Amino acid sequence: MAPKMGTTKTDPDRSRIMRAVKSSDTGPEMTVRRLIYSLGYRYRLHRKDLPGTPDLVFPGRRAVIFVHGCFWHGHDCKRGARTPKSNTGYWKVKIARNVERDAKTIDDLERNAWRVLVVWECELKDAGTLHDKLDAFLTSRP
Incomplete structure (x- = not known):
């Protein structure tokens, strides 16, 4: 049986590291924002009135972009498929909930006629491919 959230004890160093993890304005998010801005597109950030508070919102295009960390959102790449050595049960449950929520x-967004793109952290390694992917998404219309 998996441990319940909040019931495990952690050492002070692990707690410090986890407190330092940001949920917005992350390095990968800033990289994507700079690239989109250089393509000439303008956007809104973290609209709380939309499901999931998308990282980037293009209201006129009815498009949103999420920038997901591979580990935190359970991507199937090498980094996302990694299982922590400690507190494994907790992390499996947490990441599964994140995937389900995503x-x-x-x-919810697609049912409300929003186009959705997820950019994974591992995709930032190939700037040319990411550039093309973002440009194709933003130039396409429903």
Whole structure:
């Protein structure tokens, strides 16, 4: 049986590290924002009135972009498929909930006629491909 959230004890160093993890304005998010800005697109940030508070919102295009960390959102790449050595049960449950929440968020947005793109942290390694992917998404219309 997996441990319940908040019931595990952690050492002070681990707690310090986890407190330092940001949820917005992360390095990968800033990289994507700079690239989109250089392409000439303008956007809104973290609109709380939309499901999942998307990282980038393009209201006139009815498009949103999420920038997801591979580990935190359970991507199937090498980094995302990694299982922590300690407190494994906790992390499996937490990441599974994140994946489930992400799927519901995307479904909610699409049902409300928003186009959704998820950019994974591992995709930042190939700037040319990411550039093309972002440009194709933003130039396409429903």
